[in-house]
Amino acid sequence: AQSVTQPDARVTVSEGASLQLRCKYSSSVTPYLFWYVQYPRQGLQLLLKYYSGDPVVQGVNGFEAEFSKSNSSFHLRKASVHWSDSAVYFCAVSMRTGNTRKLIFGLGTTLQVQP
């Protein structure tokens, strides 16, 4: 069975600092991986996705993530965070169910960016 672990429930960084949010997955096959962000009172928005190929994928707003098969990880990074990046970040793996797919989510990491 596929699963996703986000070991950090809350991360606090200063504005302008670099960021890494951790995500570990468990899957018997190479998964499709996603990072979503949720701002207050809004739906989840896709930051980036990995299907295959280059293990480093670029997303919106300067975010990137690196897929590592050996470490079963898909960590999210940003070189310099802004206060507006404060939100909840979800890592997810896509699991095939018949002709469709469902998303398996981690618990989420709340990012607080301090001025």
Place this chain on the structure above:
Amino acid sequence: GPKVLQIPSHQIIDMGQMVTLNCDPVSNHLYFYWYKQILGQQMEFLVNFYNGKVMEKSKLFKDQFSVERPDGSYFTLKIQPTALEDSAVYFCASSLLGGPGEQYFGPGTRLTVL
């Protein structure tokens, strides 16, 4: 970008009552999903729906749950009767394709069952 709307944002009802959660998916999308998130826990898949039919449902999708999308209107999740353990935030999502394509999510409906 494309938006999924959910109505209402918050619903409070007494245990045993019926509740209908409404989702207005992205207009040209064909696949629809409900996810459930209990406070402090992971968001979990409930059901997906395509071409008027449930494609797959999880063990969380109890017999008291039903989904439909009559005539291209709202995609609804109905719970009848409700139980205390149904208190959660319910997220609707839609996608154009059923493959690994992006699912677009609504802001969620917070359901409180008293």
